Amino acid sequence: MNIKTHDTTDTLVIAGKSYRSRLLTGTGKYKDLDETRRATLAAGAEIVTAAIRRVNLGQDPHAPNLLDALPPGEFTLLPNTAGCYNAVDAVRTCRLARELLDGHKLVKLEVLGDERTLFPDVVETLKAAEQLVADGFDVMVYTSDDPILAKKLEQIGCVAVMPLAAPIGSGLGIQNKYNLLEIIENAKVPIIVDAGVGTASDAAIAMELGCDGVLMNTAIAGAQDPVLMAHAMKLAIEAGRAAFRAGRIPRKRFASASSPIDGTIG
């Protein structure tokens, strides 16, 4: 018997391109590039983030680099603007990324507000998003969980809006279900939870809410066994998505018997 549990048409579409995986992964904080690659493969991720940084002059220029481990032909690279605290630096970083990756247009915009919270500076984020969209970039934007702002970023022309679930690297899980739901229900572009996931159940909850995907880094790279956690996250994303599509039962205050009442003895 063939039970249809997997719909191959249920794909994540970003900027016109379809992806089977709804788990997007970061590439920071791994022990080495080998672990980065093994965890990325275990996660089944097709979209992977990368940071743009100055080369280390004086070090071996021929040492293996990220793009050797995760070649752009095999993965969709998502260069980020991590570490930028204003729109000017974020736009510069995206232009460098586009040059680096031969005209690649897809970028992850994040403009941070301060080092303690790593919360986004939403004013600078809006400014940068406008400039980048006008400059022809496909912008996936990290933002706070504010539904009004999420809508504005969509209206500017961002191809995906990525609200945080909790602070970056905190592992606190989904702290803002109702804000996320409000964002999801009003969105016309993919909503991807970016930041805050700690373990597999957090990823499943995000997907059960109806998120289109989850982007995570620390939860995998910081686990004691990153490759195993990457596998767990892959399963959680798939389980959460299937549960969302299946449609959960309503919550009730009282019991509802699972066995028929009719025909009981006595």
Place this chain on the structure above:
Amino acid sequence: MHITLNGHPHDCGDNFTVIQLLHEAGYAGRRVAVEVNHEIVPRSQHGGYALREGDKVEIVHAIGGG
């Protein structure tokens, strides 16, 4: 000639081109992007782009990040 390379003072030959600078640093032919005074210098122009005294040059690449 004095320039600033990746935020540090750097000496190079007069009228050094971007490609000469990349050769000197060992990054010629590697996947890097170059910016001079906040403007991208496309790869196709590295050979013909002559640097000038005081230029601020950035050479960047991709590394792991979230």
